[in-house]
Amino acid sequence: MGLRRGATSSVVRVVAIVFVMVSLYALYVALDEQAREERLRSLEAFVTDSYRTVFSKAECQEVQAETSNGTDMCVDGYRRSGYLFIPSEEQYTRTRYIPFYESQFQIAGESEDDSDPPYARYPSAKDPELVETGIETDFMAMAPHSWMWDLNAYYEFVNKSEETTAPAQRVYNRLDWLRNKRILLMGDSVDRYMMIYLCNELGKQGNAEPMGRHVWAYCKLPELNLTINHWHVASLYTTRPSWWWQPKMEFVPFEERFEKLFKSTLPEVIGSNGRSPDLVMYQSGLWDQVTFTKYFQAVKNKGLSTGDRQASWQELRFFMARMRQLIEHTRGIFGEDVPMLYRTLTLHKSVGAKDLFLEDLDRGARYVSAESGVEMFEWGKLVTGFSSLYVDEVHPKRGPMSWLYGNMLLSYLFRASGGIEYEGQIVQWPRESTFGSAAEAWEQCHSAYIDHSIR
Template structure:
């Protein structure tokens, strides 16, 4: 055999081998699911630059300061509560020059001594720190009320574009919640020189600000229970299931907007923001139900009769199902693009093992929210353990807590006015606490 013949045969074998190898690779790739094919695009350099990602501008655009870990700055003097400010933690906190007190070894070998210094201006005015919307709204409200000596909304229409708050005109907020939400509505109204109206306790309440044609409507939501049992602890409360309250109470607020009846639908034909939660009432319902059914079985000891316990699994399943139905009902009534926020639950002032099920209601509410298109209003978590801000065992007082609530509400209302969907996926994808 000649040398040239040997080379030809070797070449044929090599070509055949390469062809079979490529065919095998192709068949293997075709057998994979589409998401696993061609991890590196054909013809590209596997060691080249990675595919493009969203730039920092996109991330900044959807940055939610109230969902980021942070610090609630509360002035020492209660009279200055209108300076209360949420300061989100960002890289700025990591890279700012260290304080002398953090030096090691300590300066002059002395003991470390902390002082109650003020937050540096660079943190209060950082681009990531949310605006003091309440200050802006209060100031503009005073200007408009001085210019227009009237309580009729229509008289303020010529001023709707005055200043930097034109986006606030004709906005509508609905709160599906408890007395904590009702008090926050009342305090917000008082800050702007108006009064909340409430035809009957535990039904509905309305705060209308004529200078902005802004309305907050509170729908009292006594939890997710499905009937009016004999053991219900409030004898005058006849309607419990939200389906019945919606039909007989809440729907009465869904009227065309006039000077005397502002309604609940904003410029887009739906509420501009809906906040919801059922924590404290569901907690009490589980306590009362467990105690009542323990008595009905002859008073035999039952773990469910205790007020220092977790939710049982059936309670958790029940709550999940009922909250899903509530959110689905809201979407059915107002459409799939309804801006929804789960208002995180506030604990009791003296919180202990009795609030164990409250934390679990909060967790399952967060989960249901993420699956049903609702984002999260972290006000309750921002107040964690700050019980010196309460006015009683259950309710945060007017002051730093209510000022924070107002700033947060206006922050989300501003976002809603520009289009809720723009950052909605980022809001849903956030992991929770």
């Protein structure tokens, strides 16, 4: 399905351009003269997104009228094949994932494809010119919306301003759907790092260890009353064995960690519906690999006491059973309809034989999650191989990968709030009636997103 571009849309676009230009000028005159040039350059991408979103609002009714229901617009750009665009590590805030759509290519047996670049034509009298010239506008326009730009703009124009300007107020209103939201991340330090990096992008520190090491962490954005919480899952093991390599960790099974540690944090975790977070994302894998390795070292099984191997069949069966129990336990706390995502596993900085184990666990977790009606958060696959963007052997550093993580997380929260984005266009904005009903909003496209594919 393509978006129609009728006369009404053209008028709206013109109005939108005028709107953005006036807003940009207002910002320009309000800034100190020495800072104007740098600030305008930094706002270029945000203004482009603002323009696209403004006219998308006006087209919502037209787009929705083209479908008998919302199913045709249930397309998750982050789960399509595509290209991760990173202009440079220094310009990481321009990082975007660019999905591939049928409308961008014509591959259905055409004798001559007009969508092919001229340097890919055959026969050719000269070598192809493969100099980097950037991403074509048509491709970039269909990239998922950059919510991290919006959040940065919010803090630039509202939180740090002595008085609220008209453009700042529009940014403020634009993020109304983010207010009073709660996100819960259940996993290891990779997610905790990404959460803290998101906080840092907005001038906040976050709190990584308010209850001690490897327990609970959070990032609070009080201006929006938005809180991201992190519960540390210390593998899916069922006991706290004597050989446990973290001597100060008293509780290991997630059931015990909830009762003894996490339960007291529920007032911070539960959202405006009074019973659950607005979005839950979970994963386990890196700690499980270490746990299984330590177990076989303890029982002196030399063949399985190394991490540079595949998971054994018994290890995988154990892991998959416990992953299903983690999902059931989480729903037992927050309700069967709480919006949930499985965050695909990241591999090590130096990808090698030790990652065979993680690949086995990830495929097992994907299957269990899909069978349990949970959707995929594909960030783990998108970061694989970018070894220069890691801060150590297991953690991607602040930069392109953390920026991508933030954009993806906010994109799924947008959907859980009642919003729908289609091919880079916001075709349904959250309504006040859906702000506190994440489960109902999530169901709009949920059935279309359950995926059993092997990635």
